[in-house]
Amino acid sequence: MIRIANGQGFWGDWLEAPVRLVEQGPIDYLGLDYLAEITMSIVQKQKLENPELGYARDFPPLMARIGKQIKERGIKVIANAGGVNPRACAREVLRVAPGLKVAVVEGDDIYPKLDELLAAGHAMKSMDTGEPLSSIRSSILSANAYIGAFPLAEALATGADVVIAGRCTDTALALAPMVHQFGWKQTDWDLLAAGTVAGHIIECGAQATGGNCQVDWQTIPDFANIGYPIVEAEPDGTFTVTKHKGTGGRVHSDVVKEQLLYELGDPKEYLGPDCITDFTTIRLKDTGPDRVQVSGIKGRERTPFLKVSISHAAGWKATGSLVYSWPDALAKAYAAERIVRERLSRLGLEFEEIHAEFVGANACHGPVAAWGTGIDHPEIMLRIGVRGKDRKAVERFTRELVPLVLSGPPTATGFGDGRPPVREVVAYWPALVPRELIQTRVEVLA
Amino acid sequence: MRIPVSRIAHGRSGDKGDTANVGVIAFEERHYPILVREVTAARVKAHFGSLVHGAVERFELPNLGALNFLLHESLGGGGTFSLRIDAQGKTYSAALLAMEIDVADGEL
Numbered sequence: 302m303i304r305i306a307n308g309q310g311f312w313g314d315w316l317e318a319p320v321r322l323v324e325q326g327p328i329d330y331l332g333l334d335y336l337a338e339i340t341m342s343i344v345q346k347q348k349l350e351n352p353e354l355g356y357a358r359d360f361p362p363l364m365a366r367i368g369k370q371i372k373e374r375g376i377k378v379i380a381n382a383g384g385v386n387p388r389a390c391a392r393e394v395l396r397v398a399p400g401l402k403v404a405v406v407e408g409d410d411i412y413p414k415l416d417e418l419l420a421a422g423h424a425m426k427s428m429d430t431g432e433p434l435s436s437i438r439s440s441i442l443s444a445n446a447y448i449g450a451f452p453l454a455e456a457l458a459t460g461a462d463v464v465i466a467g468r469c470t471d472t473a474l475a476l477a478p479m480v481h482q483f484g485w486k487q488t489d490w491d492l493l494a495a496g497t498v499a500g501h502i503i504e505c506g507a508q509a510t511g512g513n514c515q516v517d518w519q520t521i522p523d524f525a526n527i528g529y530p531i532v533e534a535e536p537d538g539t540f541t542v543t544k545h546k547g548t549g550g551r552v553h554s555d556v557v558k559e560q561l562l563y564e565l566g567d568p569k570e571y572l573g574p575d576c577i578t579d580f581t582t583i584r585l586k587d588t589g590p591d592r593v594q595v596s597g598i599k600g601r602e603r604t605p606f607l608k609v610s611i612s613h614a615a616g617w618k619a620t621g622s623l624v625y626s627w628p629d630a631l632a633k634a635y636a637a638e639r640i641v642r643e644r645l646s647r648l649g650l651e652f653e654e655i656h657a658e659f660v661g662a663n664a665c666h667g668p669v670a671a672w673g674t675g676i677d678h679p680e681i682m683l684r685i686g687v688r689g690k691d692r693k694a695v696e697r698f699t700r701e702l703v704p705l706v707l708s709g710p711p712t713a714t715g716f717g718d719g720r721p722p723v724r725e726v727v728a729y730w731p732a733l734v735p736r737e738l739i740q741t742r743v744e745v746l747a
Numbered sequence: 748m749r750i751p752v753s754r755i756a757h758g759r760s761g762d763k764g765d766t767a768n769v770g771v772i773a774f775e776e777r778h779y780p781i782l783v784r785e786v787t788a789a790r791v792k793a794h795f796g797s798l799v800h801g802a803v804e805r806f807e808l809p810n811l812g813a814l815n816f817l818l819h820e821s822l823g824g825g826g827t828f829s830l831r832i833d834a835q836g837k838t839y840s841a842a843l844l845a846m847e848i849d850v851a852d853g854e855l
Contacts, residue, residue: 562770656830686830
């Protein structure tokens with residue numbers, strides 16, 4: 302049995318979580334997931350500005366904190382902290398945590414060879430719209446293939462203490478140790494599917510241990526001290542989800558079910574680089590306090606494609622807010638929205654979209670929140686935003702909110718932060734490439 | 748008898764681009780058939796109204812006593828494109844759980 306933990310569900314997750322996983326009990330592998338789709342465009346921009354950046358900058362300081370302990374105890378760290386520059390990330394880790402053996406996995410970043418791929422006839426059509434990638438070529442910010450567990454397992458086989466990858470799947474961070482330790486083969490579809498499910502359960506950190514759980518949330522113990530998830534994996538593909546003793550949170554089949562459903566598509570066709578997983582075969586069993594056993598998982602042969610995640614610039618946006626107090630808070634906020642729209646219109650500004658929501662009444666659920674309109678709310682926040690290709694128009698919009706404090710409905714407040722910032726809109730373009738086009742490489746840096 | 752789905756189920760929702768996914772899970776296995784019968788794709792589409800511009804797809808996971816819904820074109824474009832406060836559909840499971848369904852006397 303091996304213990305695989307996840308200490309980071311996204312870049313920006315709780316900084317203490319991975320440290321506590323190392324300090325508060327036994328683990329063999331520590332997975333850290335830093336990359337969301339949007340993150341790739343951010344790190345690519347950072348690399349363009351400084352060739353020594355382009356990775357998750359939270360990661361090296363973490364290694365400085367826990368490097369000595371993981372080395373002494375033989376805990377292996379696997380992180381997709383490399384972003385678009387795993388090598389620079391590794392150099393920084395070696396600088397701040399000397400003595401560690403660090404392996405990098407490269408080959409997922411296809412941004413530098415996009416033109417070559419397009420010229421060779423790989424259209425990389427959008428899986429959403431069917432349009433060819435050439436239609437947005439000039440605005441592309443990043444392009445990465447989702448690589449699977451085998452390149453990471455290859456990196457573990459070098460004996461490295463720390464494996465730094467770029468855009469691998471979140472689930473591969475947990476599957477790779479199983480492939481490495483148990484010697485699973487590329488055609489062991491059921492086993493690979495089991496490891497993929499384990500990865501899916503823990504990839505969002507504490508969402509597997511009671512965080513964001515709807516079942517009896519008031520009774521979930523000690524959120525402030527929540528334990529991040531650990532999978533105890535067996536060579537036959539069964540595993541148990543648990544957490545360290547003495548930590549907060551809850552591991553229960555209700556919690557695990559919620560996480561299994563999170564960001565799920567067709568449950569029979571969970572596609573990944575290593576296999577296709579059938580979520581309708583998963584069996585859960587509560588086997589003790591904070592212990593859920595998972596078994597029965599079936600998988601099928603992987604597809605000949607890898608998914609690529611491409612981000613591209615798609616204009617500008619800004620969103621700001623004003624708060625109106627009782628009485629007639631919602632009516633005032635509605636009036637303010639109308640005034641902003643009219644002023645923007647008289648300025649002749651054009652936007653792709655102007656969107657207003659009324660926080661406290663119906664911002665989250667829109668028309669489904671019917672109960673939000675019939676009462677006199679204590680207060681309502683008007684949250685209004687615009688998006689468009691013309692940056693100047695979006696900038697002008699940001700000047701049109703605060704004046705309402707003096708020139709609109711009464712009792713407006715909440716303008717203390719001043720003008721809202723203008724942000725670049727980064728759109729996401731999912732596509733497929735034949736898997737043989739992606740050649741990964743593993744290298745140990747010392 | 749009319750009850751909100753929240754009487755017999757919990758859920759979790761998330762996003763993939765402009766598509767929200769909403770998982771609905773029966774607290775008790777014996778109530779799963781009620782979910783299958785009552786919480787249809789068409790009912791969910793009607794419940795969400797103008798929040799969902801595209802189709803609603805439903806998938807069954809009897810092993811978990813759960814249904815999974817995909818709500819296409821429901822997040823204002825999704826990701827950073829969206830101007831919505833809940834651009835990731837994190838609260839959509841709560842919206843679905845507020846939907847009312849019919850159950851027979853004694854069925855609970």
